[in-house]
Structure formats: C-alpha cells, structure tokens
Amino acid sequence: MAQAPALPSGFELPLESRLPRIGSIDAVALEERAASLAKRSIKRDAKVWALELAIRTTDLTTLEGSDTPGKVAALSSKAIRPDPSDPTIPSVAAVCVYPNLIQTAKQRLRGTGIKVAAVATGFPSGQYPTPIKVADVRSAVELGADEIDMVIDRGAFLSGRYAKVYDEVVQVKEACGDAHLKVILETGELGTYDNVRRATLLAIAGGADFVKTSTGKINPAATLPVALCMLEAVRDVYDQTGRRVGFKAAGGIRQSKQAIQHLVLVHETLGPDWLTPDLYRLGASSLLNDILMQLRKQKTGVYQGADYFTLD
C-alpha cells in the first residue's frame, strides 16, 4: 500500500519527481479566458462535427436512488441508438450507473462496444472509511464494470490531509485492475481554482486515467472556468512527462451550446488529440436529446420540438 511520506505542514507533497508546479490561478483572468473561448462561433459542418463528437464522447448517465433494471434497460437502448429514425447518429461512449445496475447494463450492451462505467467509493459523498470504499470498487469491478468513477475525499482535502487523498486514489487504482479509473474532484466543493488545480495534480499523481469535474449532484458543477483550470493542469502533466490523462466534464451540461463550448476549450487547450472518447467524456443525461434536436435542425433547417425525440 503506497503511503506518501509525512511532511511538516506548509510543504507541498513531492509526489512525482516531475509533477508540475502547483502555483496559483488568477480567477478573474481564468474566467475571462473561458468566456472568450465560449464566444467561438461554431457553425454548419463544424457544428455538425462537434455535435456528433459530443454524442460519441457521452457517458449516458442515470444515478438515482429510484433506478431500476427497467430504467437502465431503456437507457441502454437509447445509448445504442440515440435516434431510432436516423441510423447515421453514432452510439455513445459509455453508460454510467450505480453498482446494483451494472449487470443489467452489461447484458443490454453486450457486443456493442459501449462501456459500462460504475460509480463507486461511497458515491457521491465519499464519507466512508477507506477499506469500505476500496471494497466498493472491487465489487463493482467483479460485477463487470469497465470503468470506475471514484470520488476523492473532500473532507480530507479541505482539512489539508492531502496524503490521505492521494493514498486512496492509489489504492482504488490498484483495486480497479484492468478497469480504467476516473477520479471525481467535486469541484463545486473545493472553493477556489487553486484547490481545483491542486486536486487535479494530486489525482493524476495517484494514478487517475481520467480526471472528472463533478458528481452531478450539486451546483456548481462543470463550469467552463473549472474545466479550463483542469485542462491546463492536464496539459502541464503532458508537457512535462508525456503522460496523457483524460478529462470528463460532468454536471450541469444540458444544452448543445454548452457541450460545444466545452469541446472548444479542449480543442484550444489540448488540441485535437484529446477529442476522442479515449481521452474525453461528457457526463450527461438530458443533453443527448438537445444534441439530437440541434443535429436535426442543422440537417433540415427547421427548429425542433421535444415530442419528436424519445425520452429513452
């Protein structure tokens, strides 16, 4: 079990020899840069390309206490064929569910190439003893999850116990085995962009394959400035170590326009290499139908109504 060495308070944790400097973030300038990128005007072919990319990188999600096999079966059908009337519309990247629904999803998605992602580690709060959280992960992997979305311990982070946060990521990564690991920071609870950057670097040091903004259960979630902050950290890791870590924006993305803005952020910060489901995901549920409406509008020239798109 990897343990980061204990250090006097006030020192940064020397986690990897070439971890990028943590430093600080100027909030005003960061928000301005995000707003400026959000003004890019993406039209016609470029818009269609972006909308289709958004679908291909979507983790179609249901994380409710009331989820049932029936609900997840319907969601899985939607994931495979988002628009039954248009076979050119691609499938999504993954379906994201609670552990109890993993097997239903696996059955429905067998042979389609769509991944099953499961949340674990006492999602969404993470306020449980470490062994229990790790056991949660092992069990989800045994049930067949291809991907694990974990939450960091925000209580530990906000009280300065960075070693504990790091340690849990390392243990969870180990428990994942072949499953790939997304680490959720829950940026809405972290308070400052400085903290978001620090948490991103901590998660990556611990072994994250993906860093993810939010659980989707609180606001604010995946705002453009927060996403930009995390993408810049991902870029710094790549520039200094060559390691590519993926990014998932989740929570609060309901409209196509927002999805496109998020894709622009990635495009102009990390470049087109990241615009693929292996390195980029959008966690969403109602977004999908908005994208389908926009795509049909682009193709027909006519504004659409919700009645023409199946709920699931």
Next chain:
Amino acid sequence: MTDLQPIPDDWTYAPAPESREIVTLQPRYGHFVGGEWLEPSETYETLAPRDEEPLAVVGQATEEDVDRAVGAARDAFANGWSTLPGSERAKYLFRIARILQERAREFAVLESLNGGKPIKESRDVDLPLAAAHFFYYAGWADKLEYAFPNRQPRAVGVAGQIIPWNFPLLMLSWKIAPALACGNTVVLKPAETTPLTALLFCDVLRQAELPPGVVNIVTGDGRTGAALVEHDGVDKIAFTGSTDVGKAIQRRLAGTGKKLTLELGGKAANVVFDDCALDQAVEGIVNGIYFNQGHVCCAGSRLFVQESIYEPLVEKLKQRLTTLRVGDPLDKNTDVGAINSRMQLEKIEELVASGREEGADIYQPPCRLPEKGYWFAPTVFTNVAQSYRIAQEEIFGPVLSVLTFRTPEEAVEKANNTPYGLSAGVWTEKGSRILWMAQRLRAGVVWANTFNRFDPTSPFGGYKESGFGREGGLHGLEPYLEFDA
C-alpha cells in the same frame, strides 16, 4: 520537453462572418460643419485593409474647410452652447450614449471593415467603451463644481481634436465626451485611414438633435491636422498619435498660450515574476501585444521575464501563439486582424528585419495569411538586448521582444530605462510586490495581473515622452476647463 506543434485544423471552425449588410455606406462623404454636409473640394479614397477594397470617397479638408469648421464651432459656442445649463448638456450626451448602444453592431462592423481589427474586439471592447465614455461624461456636465471645488470651472471655448487610427470611434468618444461635458465646442479630425465611423457618428448627432456646430468633423491627412493646430480660433488642442507629430505640435504651439494635451507612443514593460499565475500571465502577455494587432500605444511590447521562470513561460507563450486565429476581421472567430495600412505594414517589416539583423531569435507560429490586404503574423523575439531597435522603438505591430531580469530592482530599472512612460504590467501573486513595483514604475498606467483594461472612470495618460494630460475619470475634465483659481 515536447516539440512545438501548431494545433492542426482537424476540427476546422467554419467561417462565421458577421454580416456587413447592417451598414449602409454612402459612396461619398463631405465634411460635417455647422450641422450640414459640406461638399469637399479635394477628396481621397478610404479602403478596407483586409483586401484593399475601396469603401468610400471622403474629403481632404483644406485650410478653408478647417476655417469654416472652426467658425461654426465658435458660433455654436457663443450662441447658446456655452450658456446652456450643464444639466441640459448632460442630456444631449446621455442621448448620444444611448443611441450608440442601440446602433452598436452597425458601428462595430464598420470599424472592423475600415480599420482591420477583429469584430470580436470592436463589438466587445470598442463600442461598449465608447458608449460608456459618453454616458460617464454626461454625468459630469452639471457637477463640475464638485470635481473642482472653489475653482469656478468654465469652458475653454473651441477644442481642436486629432485622433489616431487604432481605436477610431473610441478615441473620438474620449475626445468629444469630456469636451462637450465641460461646455466646449469641437472640431475633430479622424485619422486619414479611418474616417468612416466618425462620419457615421454625425448621424448619431442628428438623431440626438445636438445643436449645429457643437461638433464638427473634417477629414483629411496631416495637412488638415496642421491647419487645425495653427488656427487662431482654436483655444485648445488635444492630440493622440505618434510621438514625432506630438513634438511638432508642441513646438508649433510654443508661445501661443493655447492649451495642449498629448497622448503619444509607448514601449511598455510587461514584467513577469516567477510567482505569477502562469497560464493567466501568458494570456495577459498575449493580450498585451496581440490585442488589436499590437496597434496600441500602451501595448506590452517589452516582456521582462524573471530568469527563474523563463523556459516554462516562453514555451507556454509560443504554444499559445499557435492557437491565435489570424484572418478576416469580420469573422467572429478571428483573434488577430489586418494591419491598418501599407505604410504601417512596411514600418513593422522594417523593424522586424532589424531585429533579425541585430541578432535576436524570431518565432512566428505557422499561419495562413490572406493574399490581398495588409497582414503580419504574430511574432516573438527572444534573446533581445535592450539596445536593439526592437527593444527601443515603438513598432506598433504584433511583435513582442523578450528580455530577462533577476530581481525586482533590476526589473524596475530596465522597465524605466526608456524615454517613454505610458503603461507597464506586473505579474506576481504577491500583493506587496505589486504595490512596490507600482510605486516605482514611471508610467501613467500600471496594470497588475491584467493588461489593456480601460474604463471611463480610470484616468489614462503618460509620463515623459508618452505625453501629458489624462483622459478618463475626474482628471479627464481638467484639460477642457478654465479656472479662476
């Protein structure tokens, strides 16, 4: 360290042009004098710098034209404007501000077309600030006694105003708004290459029902400007433009008793410390020199990087340059537009060539420049010595010179080591250092952890050869007033 690659266009943003149909251009314009259009005796053609398309024929004002304009301004001053209560003057200015807000898109398109700057800038910066400037000074028109208690402020008379081509409408608002608020009347000459938004502005004056002769607009080149400067009927000259012309004006006015304000060139130092917010500092550097293609008197053209952060910063800067989109000013996705004129392009090219010759290392990101029109790629010079021309002379283009320093003392010394003193930038997360640097930098505007920020309430102007007088804020009223005390 990875190889620098430009971000390739796998996701090509489709053209997103702002339609130019919103602007109705007349084929021919005269001079706006006494509320009417005077047929010009001499004319010239004004172009769109993005492709040299001729846009309109405008007047080249002669001494006679200038004389008539000054006469109209004097008449308007003597016959009503100077005795109008401040609260009524205020309402004219409020009207102008509101109309500019209503017609903002129309003006933004014309500004980008005639001047070359990206529509993103004219729409989001020039127009909002121009309207805000009128709105701000409107509020001072009937409050002068609070700005200058016990001094009995009153108007000077007729102001002659000469403005540059880099922010045509914004510079017009910086000049006209305070002048009118203080009760003066005005003859304004826009820059030779960018007359059109000033001429369209006359339509705003019509809609605002401003009394005839309060604002007069004559177009033309330096000869028109000289005629205005030398006219006996003008009580005050306000000039924004090149340092050389500013000095010539100051010499010309010696002994005449005419009031003068000058806003001239700059060679601003942008100082980055190793404890800066790194990515945001890079954004600030980019904004500092590539905003408006570097056609900015207060541009951060000398980048001083603390040696301890030099490599990561320069690497990030070069990487960031590869995402700048150079292209059609009317495309909403364009970040860097056209150079304003052939003459300016040649000047930039000459200075850049000198940089190479003197031994600096040049970097330009790959970009496809259009074939017609005036274009220059964003450029960074590293390994620059203070003595190189590119570190001494104002280039007024998208060209950055990078130098290094070790300590705050050294940074201040080098930053101040120039005849100019318009602006400076400081990038550090340490508050006390911001204030320490600000105290010592000999510049009229110090931007800390930001750059190129303007506001009507914030006084702007230079030290040393960057000029004298301030525009904006309470202080911007002073040049347009006479006082008993």
Next chain:
Amino acid sequence: MTGRLPVKKTYKLFIGGAFPRSESGRTYEAEGQNVASASRKDARDAVKAARAAQPGWAKATAYNRGQVLYRLAEMIEARAGEFAELCSGREEVERSIDRIVWYAGWTDKLAQVIGGSNPVAGPYFNFTVPEPTGVVAVLAPDEPALLGLVTRVVPPLVGGNAVVAVASELRPLAAVELAEAVATSDVPGGVVNILTGRRGDVAPTLASHMDVNAIDLCGANGVSTELEELAADNVKRVVRGRADVQSPWEIADFLELKTVWHPIGQ
C-alpha cells in the same frame, strides 16, 4: 349614459418587484381611491425582499446602476402626463425626471470625490472606498407629492442600497405610479419597495426592525423622536432628510466608508 366607461386602476403595494395587496386585506381611501393599506407584516416582507435584492444591486457595476436609474427617468418621461395629474403639475414632473438623471450620473463618480488613497506614515498602501449601508427605510414627505418622494428614494439607490419607502399617507397615488415606472425600468425586483397605507402602522415597524440599516425621517410628521429612539436598538443611521434638496452628500448619508491597508515591499 354616454361615452366609454374606463377601467379603474387598483392601487396595490410594490414589494419584491410584484404588486401584492396587503396581507391584511385592508385598504383605505385617499385622493378618492381605494389604496392598499400596508400592515406590519407587509413591512416585514418588504424588508426581506430588500435584503435579498440588495447584494446583487450593490455588486452591479456603478455604470450599470447609472444606466438603470437613467432608464427609470426614461420611463417617467414617457408617462409624464399621468404623473402630472398626481402632483402639482408638469413642472414638478420635469424637475423630478431631471433630478433622477442628475443622481444617475453620480453612481460612477462619487468614489473619486469622497474616497481615495490616504498617505499614511509608513510603507503601506491605504485607501478608502464608500460602500452601501444595506437596507434603507424612507418615510416620504407629503409635499411635493412626486418630487419629494424621488428626492428621498433615489440617493440611497445610487450608492447600492435597497429601499423600503413608505408613501405619503395623504398623497399616495404618485408613489404607486412611481412603482409602476420602477417595475418597467430594469430595476431588479426588491431593490425598491413602496408601501402605501397608514403611517402609524408601518413606521414604527421599520424604525425598530433589526435588519434595516438606516432610516430617513423626512416624512415623520411629528413623531420623529419616538422613531429615533426605536432606531437606536440596532444603531441605525438616522437621516433627517429634506423634501427638496439635490446634493452628492445626500448619497453619502447612506454609505459606509471602508479603509484598507496593505504593505508595500519586494
């Protein structure tokens, strides 16, 4: 029976950007109309609405506040005829509009006149900025019916305060008309609240309310001592406003001054 029967207006309170009747269901007759008669609970609701709206109004840029107040002037100008019938006439309306325009121009200038950097004897940067005090209760005067109300209500708004105004008991219709102009002028809901009704019901509630920061006793009509005593319970700023005055110090009466220090050093 000739001519067309007009549709009569209902004169209600203005709280949180909406026009509710009094929660007490009561009205009283003034200027020949039934007018809502505000209760203590209405006053309480108005203070709540003001408190909720005030931070957003204070955080808006000074430029934005100036534009909103200018638009209020635009709205009143458009209804000048209606207003003229509810006060002494056209001239009073024009003076009121011009006064609003005058005050609108102060939002982004007062800080330069009353604030600034202070040259302390030490290596510190020291500056003073004015800030709004918060929620201001205003007792409007009976005369002039419109100009007096505007004279007392607008200065606190300039500085970023939210206002709960109690209209003149005898001449409330101009206040209701003003509320309608406010409602159409981009003033965020809750920044201006106007209560019509019996002064005696509502004034002591506002004077003693622990979440009101300042009170303007212009229209107190002889009971100001009692109200001043009540105001002392939470150290309210007490202003004895005049009904026809125009000065930036009227704005400053409702501002706090904050002074900040920071060392200057490498």
